[in-house]
């Protein structure tokens with residue numbers, strides 16, 4: 217049975233609205249009442265995120281001082297993964313259908329994410345995605361896990377998955393950041409970078425995934441094609 221390991225945020229869930237709402241909140245919270253700030257449009261904000269402009273830079277571009285940008289980054293970090301904001305996440309168009317297609321084709325589906333267990337379960341329930349990922353096919357961070365950086369934490373999670381999952385003749389990884397590519401490469405797996413998430417094509421060309429696809433639906437098409445060729 218071929219296997220597809222997919223990241224959650226980016227390929228399946230669009231987090232741009234959550235991130236933008238948190239940006240708006242932090243900008244308002246950190247600025248002075250009489251201070252003139254320039255709130256970026258969602259499009260401006262998201263394209264900065266996708267080209268990996270640091271949070272402090274985004275704050276400065278929005279009219280905050282260096283000092284304020286420090287507070288902004290901290291508040292943003294403390295807020296972005298809190299429950300009130302997760303409700304702004306939405307499924308990426310076509311992602312659910314792509315998962316259905318893989319499931320029908322007999323793929324072993326695994327989700328691998330830097331979300332914590334409660335954050336992952338919340339979204340799986342909310343969008344009726346539990347049916348794709350049985351409990352032993354969910355790789356995420358424990359609720360009390362102390363995060364370092366994603367490019368370190370994700371390969372660790374991948375190593376655990378490789379130890380625990382039954383061996384299979386073909387495994388693919390899909391993700392939207394350098395952490396996903398690093399995790400796949402650490403185990404010698406082919407990686408497909410999707411552009412429906414928080415990195416743009418230019419970033420991906422630097423990180424060198426095996427393939428770049430517009431979204432999960434396109435990635436699935438590619439995987440199914442390759443698997444047919446291999447038979």
Ligand SMILES: [Mg+2]
Pocket residue numbers: 223224225226227391392393413
């Ligand atoms: Mg992601």
